[in-house]
Amino acid sequence: MLLPAAVLIIMFLIIPIALTFILAFTNTRLISPVPGQFIGLQNFSNLFTDETFWASLRNTIVFTVVIVPVQSAVALVMAVLVNSKTRGTTFFRTIYFLPVVTSIVVVSMLWLFMYQKDGLINLLLARIGIEGPDWLADPRWSLFAIIVMSIWQAMGFHMIIWLSGLQTIPEELYEAAALDGASKWQQFTNVTWPGLRATRVFILITITIAAFGLFSQVNIMTQGGPLDSTSTLVYMTVRSGFQQQQTGYAAAISLVFFVLVLVVTLIQNFLTRDKEASR
Template sequence: MAVEAIPQTKKKITFAKKQRIQEAIWGYLFITPNFLVILFFTFIPVFFALYMSLTDWNILSDPNFIGLENYEKIFSDPLAKETFLNTFYFAVVSVPINVFLTLLLAVLLNQKIKGITFFRTAYYLPVISASVAVSLMFMWILANNGLLNQILGGMGIEPVRWLTDPKIALNSVIGVTIWKGLGLNMIIFLAALQDIPKELLEAAAIDGANAVQKFFKITIPLLSPVIFFVTITGVIGSFQSFDLVYNMTRGGPGHSTTVIGFYIWRQAFDYLHMGYGAALAFIVFAAILVLTILQWVLRKFWVYSEE
């Protein structure tokens, strides 16, 4: 009996082992196609970009290793400084307005209002629309004799050169960016609002809290992780903005709408300064990384915990 039992368990073990190996083979097989894409078009390119940022490569001639020269150049490049300032302005203006408006819209839509489907659809339309078509639509609206100036003219206001006045153009691009993005954050806020337990708000009402108190003492603290998240992603989005700038202003007039996303493209693919472009991109990457880490570290302190 005992003699028989030993080979049987051995057999069981080898069977289980064989099954495990088989499962592992299936596993590797299944991830391979996707993994190859990630490996060749995301993982390796990051390190490759880092290397390129240390060279003077311009496509036409072979790259020379020049150490940190590109990074030093960023600090002495007046256009880079202007670009970073524009990008900073872009983020500081667009993100708070976006967060405020989308939160307001979500709260309004969360009331029991008739025609909610119509409103939602209206706010989603710009989100699904391609940025080139949106650029075209707004170039016409913001043209010197466009819709906006004609409406303002009807109210006796002088026409504004929305896209050709260097003091105003960046604000116009920011405005279109906000217009296009409202529906996206609105839906994120709306989903978060609907997750707030009704009992909590009812209990507060029984305790005599009015709508304003309920909003600031319950809704806002419960939404704080989402507010934080939307803010960070908004800043990251500002750092990468390109399509609207390219199509509406090409970074002009002057360099007034040249933000970092556009400047990197211009350096790398217009002037073929691949190395310098890669260095600029890495500075932005570092900034985004710091923001993302900050998001995780800081949320523990001032964001209301879900637990």
């Protein structure tokens, strides 16, 4: 009974990981009559002197640092608003969740048209006397534009997670806090926020993983430009491995990306560990 699952895991997980570690130290190309040769650390040496790599690393870190707190905070506010037992909350939950179930390709194409120089966003800004930039063609605004679109697209998913956490908090705690004269803000800081600890950890991990894996938006909207201002590590890996057919170089980027994600995961585990259980 374990054989089918074991075969799939070996074929699509174990073998690719092993090949990545092997290919990273070779000059293998995707389509080439010449077999790859062992070149040691040459791929890593080239990588650490590649300006595109450092730009991609910087963009990935900036995107993650901004997305994690902003998206989680916006999603939490939305969850608190739709958690009230009033008419119309089901409708708003559905509306907020629609971008999540819409294909990221469709969403990216929609925002691509909205971000054009004469697109909807600049037309709305012109109504209030503001001249909007060429969002995706200006290096100063391109990454910011993708960040805004990514927050809008995924915040509904995390709103649902926050909402599930809110509904696990006993109503009696809020009633007791109200009897003690606690304000709404005091109820949130002393009842709601502590009760969402497990949910916070899950939200933090899922948003971080999604942020580090940024690819589809960049591939459709900017293709890493302008001037590598939106290139990310995942996009650079795919471009190097498939478009430029430098399989060995792409494998080296993947290993560096693996180490980066491993370090961030260890830091997250340390910061979000249960201090009471660790004593």
